[in-house]
Amino acid sequence: MASLAGHFSAFIVLFPTGLRRLLCSSSLYLENPSQYRSKTWYFSEPRWKNFDLYTLIIALPVASFSEFFIFLSFTGNPTYKFAFFQNSFVLFFFWVLILLIIFRENVDPLRINEGFIFVFVGVSFLVEYTVIGKGITGLGGTVYDLLGALTLVCTACCFYLSIRPWTFFAEFLLCSGLIFKGTWMLQTGLSLYTDSFALKGCHKISVPPATGDTDLRCDLEEDGLRGVALMKLMFIGHAIGVLVLSFVLFGFLSRNRKSRHGEAGGPLLAELDSQTVVMRASSELELE
Template structure:
């Protein structure tokens, strides 16, 4: 998390994936709540419509190797330097998760169970949590503390879905958590690493000397306290907006059948319809 570029790149990863997951999972749940079963990734048919997944398959290793190259060439603050190495490893873990998703979808559960893929997804979020805000203190630590909490919510949802994939509320929290994490990543990058959107009376995060922790430098203690209060307020605003977005999308899908995603696509819907057809019909009452 050492620059605005890494925050923006992470936003482009988490926010679209979270919104897409929210749309597909809600559509599937509304079609048949009693037969709902969460998927690690909601594939569309034909397969070219899964373009976002294929783009991530290419973009994530490029991002990981870019972070590794910066680690090898960066000669500044050691905490900053090793932050790039930790980020490279975290991005690589998410790339490995996408590979497992593709293997599970195209080869089938005989090779690897979806529950194990959910467990690996939870581990990926825990790895991400371990590198968030590493070596940053003060105001920056408060901002990244919120981000760490959102990451733990996503990890917990993944672990719960690995045990009970029929729990829609866990999938809802996972999707909303990824959207919230994406928006807060963007907010953190703008507030901590830019002058235009920085906090009043405080400078953007700059590399410190090898003996100092990295922190946002504020002119006065009052500026630092005001900045902490403002970030608490912004976090609350983000949470309210994400909840409105999530609940609003669910309500919109529930009220309009034509807006639902994945209604006639993919093997999951076929399995769902087959199970519905196999259900015994209630006996007619004798007149």
């Protein structure tokens, strides 16, 4: 991840995934709040609309292979190799997660408990947390610490949903956290790995963090302190922007039924409606 390309790749995965998940979960919740249950993935009909999920099946192992083998051939530094091995291991965890989701949805003999998958997601985020910003100190370390905090929020939401999947607030927080991670990943890549968007008085990170403790090279100590304050302010700005986006989207869906997306209008909703009818019928029989 020690490059602008790596951070941009994370952005184009996390941001659309979080936004789509927020759209589908909010649609499902608004259709029937009393019957809402969070899902590990919101499949669409027809199946080709899930191209983002199936793209990850190809992209994640390719990225893992690149981390572990291609970059391995450009350096003989064992510490550098170990860091790329850690990154590839994280990608492998999320690749296994995608396979578990698909198996649970399509393969009857391998019906996997959804709570277990949420636990696995939480563990994957914890593994990711252990390698975020590894070897980067000072101003760069502060930026990655904020990213690590977002990862821990996503971890907590996944563990909570594994126990109480009907809690929409945890789902809403998880979706917003994924969107936030995506935008902050992009901001981190621009601020730390480019000269064009670098902080005033500081230069981009040019040494791979796996070769030892690395930080942004600033001309003056005051430039570094000002950079820390600015990045924290930008983090708050990102948080406000993501929160406003999430609430605006939820409000828009609540007022426009036709704009709702995903399984909110598909077989899951029909199943929930049928369950509601059965419950009402049984209640009427009891009253009689």
